[in-house]
Amino acid sequence: MTSMQTPLHNITLPASVSDAGVVMREDKFRGHLNLxxxxxxxxxxxxxxxxxxxxxxxxxxxxxEQGSTRIYWLCPNEWLLLVAEGTQGQVEADLRxxxxxxxxxxxxxxxxxxxxxxxxxxxxxxxxxxAVYDCHASNFPVGKVVQTTFAKAGAxxxxxxxxxxxxxxxxxxxxxxxxxxxxxxxxxxLSVI
Amino acid sequence: xxxxxxxxCEEMREEEExxxxxEAHIAxxxxxxxxxxxxxxxxxxxxxxxxGLHHEMWNHAxxxxxxxxxxxxxxxxxxxxTYKMGEQPxxxxxxx
Numbered sequence: 025m026t027s028m029q030t031p032l033h034n035i036t037l038p039a040s041v042s043d044a045g046v047v048m049r050e051d052k053f054r055g056h057l058n059l060x061x062x063x064x065x066x067x068x069x070x071x072x073x074x075x076x077x078x079x080x081x082x083x084x085x086x087x088x089e090q091g092s093t094r095i096y097w098l099c100p101n102e103w104l105l106l107v108a109e110g111t112q113g114q115v116e117a118d119l120r121x122x123x124x125x126x127x128x129x130x131x132x133x134x135x136x137x138x139x140x141x142x143x144x145x146x147x148x149x150x151x152x153x154x155a156v157y158d159c160h161a162s163n164f165p166v167g168k169v170v171q172t173t174f175a176k177a178g179a180x181x182x183x184x185x186x187x188x189x190x191x192x193x194x195x196x197x198x199x200x201x202x203x204x205x206x207x208x209x210x211x212x213x214l215s216v217i
Numbered sequence: 218x219x220x221x222x223x224x225x226c227e228e229m230r231e232e233e234e235x236x237x238x239x240e241a242h243i244a245x246x247x248x249x250x251x252x253x254x255x256x257x258x259x260x261x262x263x264x265x266x267x268x269g270l271h272h273e274m275w276n277h278a279x280x281x282x283x284x285x286x287x288x289x290x291x292x293x294x295x296x297x298x299t300y301k302m303g304e305q306p307x308x309x310x311x312x313x
Contacts, residue, residue, distance in 0.1 A: 085228065099226075156233050
């Protein structure tokens with residue numbers, strides 16, 4: 025069996041610092057599934073809730089969480105499902121079985137993107153210079169999901185309960201993302217765990 | 218930079234997240250075969266270029282990736298309204 029590599033496999037780690045202002049942790053090999061369907065159709069929403077154990081978030085920029093499964097609202101008929109490592113194939117099969125004969129799409133994006141957690145005392149300053157979106161707590165409550173840009177790369181930003189941000193970034197932009205992060209957090213110190 | 222309200226995300230977002238997608242409300246002819254070349258050329262190539270109110274499409278490219286309509290003043294850049302696909306503008310500049 026071939027070993028798996030994350031999109032951030034080839035990054036060059038910054039010199040270690042004792043009191044880093046920004047901490048990056050990659051949530052490696054999470055299952056990423058894109059789900060599309062009609063939210064007005066109760067047969068669709070009920071079946072999805074049955075499989076995932078949690079109802080789809082229908083309001084814009086919201087999310088839902090149940091155990092290791094997290095659902096992001098992406099647009100009125102599209103969601104991103106983040107599931108535990110290695111379970112995406114089973115979840116996809118379960119969804120297809122439950123949604124048979126419905127007008128839906130389930131796509132496995134696990135190898136196309138990755139989940140990165142950013143935290144630290146200087147996180148707000150980092151987000152201020154990286155994202156065009158206002159990531160201040162007054163505008164970005166816990167559980168909110170925003171698709172926007174992080175520097176010049178597209179990112180789906182989620183606010184975690186502990187105040188840190190989870191970013192979904194594309195595999196093809198991961199090198200760029202990390203080089204930007206390293207540069208932007210130079211003045212605060214960056215630690216990768 | 219423009220601040221644009223996305224009717225799908227229901228939030229004001231920065232212009233950087235959007236891309237312009239041309240004039241709105243251009244209906245594809247139902248029977249293209251019966252059109253003259255001039256009529257077909259008009260549908261494919263020719264657009265209005267008003268000074269003032271313009272109904273146009275934008276794509277929330279870095280966000281929800283939906284297309285929607287914007288009523289914008291081409292002279293002042295004021296955005297009067299944004300509305301979803303399939304809806305009609307409420308600001309048309311015509312006197313009631």
